[in-house]
Amino acid sequence: MRLLFAGLPSTVLGGEAASGCVDVNVDGYKAPDYECLSQQMGNNPDAAKAAQKNLEAQKKSVDKQAPNQIGLSTPAATHVRMGNTFGSSVKPQRP
DSSP states (O other), X not given: OOEEOTTOOHHHHTTOOOSSOOOEEETTEEEOOHHHHHHHHHTXXXXXXXXXXXXXXXXXXXXXXXXXXXXXXXXXXXXXXXXXXXXXXXXXXXX
């Protein structure tokens, strides 16, 4: 097993801690340090705002929203897409 530390700052090789993450190559396969990347993502100052907005979006009632707002197709949109083959074929007139 051979480890390659290409592009690694000399401070890391000297034993001091660095703020960046290290990708390790083992026999030609890259192995990123996911724990380090997760910590960097957690240190984002906007992460708390994004988490709050995600919670607010999850609390909204889905049954009271229009189908096209939550990513569902309406019967009218399906009819327009299928064209004259609506109800008679599985292949749409307009792809």
